[in-house]
Amino acid sequence: MEMEENHLSKITVINNPQSLNQKIAAIRNAGPSKLQVIADFDGTLTRYWINGQRGQSSHGLLQQGNPEYDAKRQALYEYYHPLEFSPTIPLEEKTKLMEEWWGETHDLLIEGGLTYDAIKNSVANSSIAFRDGVVELFEFLEERDVPVLIFSAGLADIIEEVLRQKVHRSFKNIKIVSNRMVFDDCGRLVSFKGKLIHVLNKNEHALDMAAPLHDQMGDIDKPVTDNTSVKQRTNVLLLGDHIGDLGMSDGLNYENRISVGFLNDNIEKNLESHRNAFDMVYLNDAPMTGVLKLATQLCSSVD
Numbered sequence: 359m360e361m362e363e364n365h366l367s368k369i370t371v372i373n374n375p376q377s378l379n380q381k382i383a384a385i386r387n388a389g390p391s392k393l394q395v396i397a398d399f400d401g402t403l404t405r406y407w408i409n410g411q412r413g414q415s416s417h418g419l420l421q422q423g424n425p426e427y428d429a430k431r432q433a434l435y436e437y438y439h440p441l442e443f444s445p446t447i448p449l450e451e452k453t454k455l456m457e458e459w460w461g462e463t464h465d466l467l468i469e470g471g472l473t474y475d476a477i478k479n480s481v482a483n484s485s486i487a488f489r490d491g492v493v494e495l496f497e498f499l500e501e502r503d504v505p506v507l508i509f510s511a512g513l514a515d516i517i518e519e520v521l522r523q524k525v526h527r528s529f530k531n532i533k534i535v536s537n538r539m540v541f542d543d544c545g546r547l548v549s550f551k552g553k554l555i556h557v558l559n560k561n562e563h564a565l566d567m568a569a570p571l572h573d574q575m576g577d578i579d580k581p582v583t584d585n586t587s588v589k590q591r592t593n594v595l596l597l598g599d600h601i602g603d604l605g606m607s608d609g610l611n612y613e614n615r616i617s618v619g620f621l622n623d624n625i626e627k628n629l630e631s632h633r634n635a636f637d638m639v640y641l642n643d644a645p646m647t648g649v650l651k652l653a654t655q656l657c658s659s660v661d
């Protein structure tokens with residue numbers, strides 16, 4: 359890791375290089391067949407800033423083609439978003455509030471007649487972009503049959519459409535665990551599938567939630583990463599941008615985990631807690647190329 363530290367010294371912070379190197383060695387020894395990647399989507403795989411402006415989130419980019427309902431969802435955002443970050447609301451109460459927010463938002467999407475075409479158009483008109491190197495990372499992992507689970511409290515259908523439009527291809531090793539929509543024959547949203555995944559529960563038993571979902575990415579007809587095989591991959595490379603993202607590996611009895619945190623905002627205030635929580639912290643909206651180098655190292659054969 360020495361070379362990388364020097365090379366990226368302005369954007370990488372490693373709290374305990376010795377511990378990181380031990381984890382790298384252990385994962386490398388076990389080989390790629392034991393490795394999986396678990397990643398958050400917004401602000402982790404995607405850039406936080408785009409041309410000096412905040413990039414959009416998978417939820418935030420959605421225009422349902424019905425201004426009245428877009429305004430209603432925005433009003434919910436303005437009411438609940440500050441509550442999400444309130445330091446005084448107890449967790450149990452906050453969880454109820456987040457369930458309310460997500461539930462009401464989903465109801466509005468159905469009531470307002472969201473169509474799949476509106477999702478396509480929203481993504482086409484959005485300012486959302488993957489970090490440089492994300493596609494190369496996915497390709498690298500696909501070639502080595504390393505599964506990537508993307509956990510998000512957003513909307514799976516939007517994340518998949520972002521992948522289609524921004525990457526122009528699908529990956530057989532990627533599985534998205536997020537809120538999934540059900541459309542009727544006319545492409546109109548009628549319901550949501552499965553358990554509601556909001557910002558405070560996305561990590562609870564996330565791997566179990568992954569089990570019943572069938573991958574519906576474009577031309578993929580069967581998921582490669584079934585839950586059993588994922589549970590047997592006991593080495594984890596975890597990517598997130600909030601400390602809460604560390605919980606994404608909670609359903610897993612992992613042996614080694616390297617956690618990489620992207621610190622996008624309030625850097626001075628949050629650096630200390632991020633560097634204590636993650637094995638590596640990337641600052642300043644860093645590209646994914648450092649993680650690609652790390653993955654290359656983790657997958658290289660031991661001689």
Ligand SMILES: [Mg+2]
Nearest residue numbers: 398400401599
């Ligand atoms: Mg995020």
